[in-house]
Amino acid sequence: MKMADVIQMNYMLIPVIHRFGIELGFGDKTVDQVCEENEVDLNFFLQLVNAYHDQDYFPKEELQSIPVREIIAYLKMTHASYLNNTVTEIEQKIKSLELEGSEDKKYIALIRNFFEGYKSELTEHIMREEDVVFPYVLAVDEIIKSEQITDQNKKVFESFSIEEYEEEHDDVEEKLMDLRTIMIKYVAPPANTNLYHSIIQDLFRLEEDLNYHSRIEDKVLIPKIVLMEKSIKNLF
Amino acid sequence: MPRISILIAESTCLIRKGLGSVIQKLGNVEILQPVSNKVELCDIVNRLKPDVLIANTNMLDSGCEDLKKPFIAANKMSLVLISEDKSIEGKYNADALIHYKDNQSKILEIIEEIVNQKAEKKRINKSNETLSSREQNILKHIALGLTNKEIADQLFISIHTVVTHRKNITQKLGIKSVSGLTVYAILNNLINMDEVK
Missing domain, CATH: 3.40.50.2300 (Response regulator)
Structure with a gap:
């Protein structure tokens, strides 16, 4: 299949391939060729795109072969792109709306405060993943690969379990949904309706993207780690 | 009509x-x-x-x-x-x-x-399709940052009743988070912006 056709099918994949370092303008090259050129693991790329594209997609056998490091590297890239680009852009838009407004100023300030609250919640959630969950996952991966437990890895392995993560993987999207509900249902739009509308559309897109993102975590990463945990327990 | x-x-x-x-x-x-x-x-x-x-x-x-x-x-x-x-x-x-x-x-x-x-x-x-006056009152307390227990004590009702009201409020407004409810309360003049911590 041509890479261009994949993107035509689902434009939400544009930021995804970008996170892999793949740039647009690939002409008629196939997915295979593009991945090879960019040194992207083809299998992982396919799993990822499928999980993004199809809500019910659930990879089984393929799971074993996806390198954990690749998944983690990808998730980290996604996190960074949320915090550095998407969220910051929305914040900027809200701020410039606030600067323009006169009588609506009070309401826009409320929206800005709310969004900032959301931002810090998201940041906290991401930090927790990067500081606790990902190091744990990498430790598990290392144990499996080397087939032995170093003292340090042992400590990490015993301090956490993916089950814990599964349980606490709470809904960061709740506030985001509330914000768009408030903006759609309860606020009369300010004078600059164009900007206001574009903020709402951005919120929808961010929400959709975050849903995709959590699907990768829930359907690719977690099942894989559960399998690995089991085999570690069998090994030792 | x-x-x-x-x-x-x-x-x-x-x-x-x-x-x-x-x-x-x-x-x-x-x-x-x-x-x-x-x-x-x-x-x-x-x-x-x-x-x-x-x-x-x-x-x-x-x-x-x-x-x-x-x-x-x-x-x-x-x-x-x-x-x-x-x-x-x-x-x-x-x-x-x-x-x-x-x-x-x-x-x-x-x-x-x-x-x-x-x-x-x-x-x-x-x-006034959205909230009953009782619900508005509860919402006001939620927005002020009170817990279910505190609301129950202040209004002399059971925690269970507070929880039910909260559920109804969330369902009616489509807003789940406390901060979202607070914004709604301010927008609808149920509370003053200065009252929020």
Whole structure:
């Protein structure tokens, strides 16, 4: 299949391939060729795109072969792109709306405060993943690969379990949904309706993207780690 | 003006059809498919939730507990009874009574009054469709950052009641998070921006 056709099918994949370092303008090259050129693991790329594209997609056998490091590297890239680009852009838009407004100023300030609250919640959630969950996952991966437990890895392995993560993987999207509900249902739009509308559309897109993102975590990463945990327990 | 739905429950075909065609003369009403069998009445009322139920008293003693006072009150349904016997009204707490011997203009007058009352209430409810005053009060407390326990203590109600109210508020507004509810409360002047910590 041509890479261009994949993107035509689902434009939400544009930021995804970008996170892999793949740039647009690939002409008629196939997915295979593009991945090879960019040194992207083809299998992982396919799993990822499928999980993004199809809500019910659930990879089984393929799971074993996806390198954990690749998944983690990808998730980290996604996190960074949320915090550095998407969220910051929305914040900027809200701020410039606030600067323009006169009588609506009070309401826009409320929206800005709310969004900032959301931002810090998201940041906290991401930090927790990067500081606790990902190091744990990498430790598990290392144990499996080397087939032995170093003292340090042992400590990490015993301090956490993916089950814990599964349980606490709470809904960061709740506030985001509330914000768009408030903006759609309860606020009369300010004078600059164009900007206001574009903020709402951005919120929808961010929400959709975050849903995709959590699907990768829930359907690719977690099942894989559960399998690995089991085999570690069998090994030792 | 919102349309008012009317359900006629009457076993006599003549009265059922006759009453229907008389009421039809009022604008602003929707006459639902009438009920002739008292066994079905309860189900149909539950399903259609009419604004006004016009029923013959012999349709109501079917042992359908739901149609007794609490049910009628809970559904905010107005009850108009059709009867020969004028003393029956108190038994069912009816809003009005149509007598067999009433002429057309008398019947229309009775029904019109009920319909107008209903329409007015509906209009008020609509402008305030979202929250009851109790819910607004609870929301205010939530927005001020109180916990369920604190709200329960302040309003002298059980925690369980607070939780139920919260659930209803969230469902009505489509807002789940406390900070979202706070923004709503400020936008609707339930609380002042300075009051929020």
